[in-house]
Amino acid sequence: MAASGASSGLAKWASELAKGVHGYWANGRWTPLAISARRRAKIRKETLLSGGEWTYDAERKEMKTFLKGHKVDRLAEQKRAKTVELMEKMPQMLAEMKKRRLERTLKAKTEK
Template sequence: MAGKVVKSVAKAVGAYQYPWREKLAKHKDELAKGVWGYWELGAWKPLSISARHRARIRKEVLLAGEDWPYDPARKEMRTKRKGHKCDRTAAQKRAHTAELMEKMPQMLADYRKKRWQKKMKEEEDAKAED
């Protein structure tokens, strides 16, 4: 007889060990404020429910197969690899240098033309002063 009572009590306790629906309903507005806390009137307010209890309720809800909408949005993973910047930009620099080298004859011609025009202007100004 005592064995049957113990089994029925254990079964009842096991089924009702974590009443997550009631806990979730109780703390629903608090969980919606954020994971760690929230700003109110210029002051930081931590949640009234501890992180340990929040995590326990979250675990119970997820184990029951329900959705947990209170987690913050995850950031995108970094796609850039670590390393030295000079290694990453070396190819771009080489490509830019190749483009400039193709333009070099025209750039030199423009430079010579400007220098010649400047020289001619100086000579004209010198003749005008005489």
């Protein structure tokens, strides 16, 4: 008995459900569906229980992949890793800086 009610309910409201899941834009303004959410849910449930297919649901959004929390907590590990990397390069960086400074002083002496 529910199957016949579902098909008749779905047939009756199919054109309205095709307009949108919760409503639609018409003439520059938002228009809600003429069918209530409770009735729409009931027709959906009856259709699915009778083995029918329900194509009127909204598309699912992609799930967020990041965790909530403070930004400083999320970035702390990255900062520590970068500090370790830079500390390994430090002797080479100091040698290059000393070399540049020596070249600059020699250039200044030769210009005088």
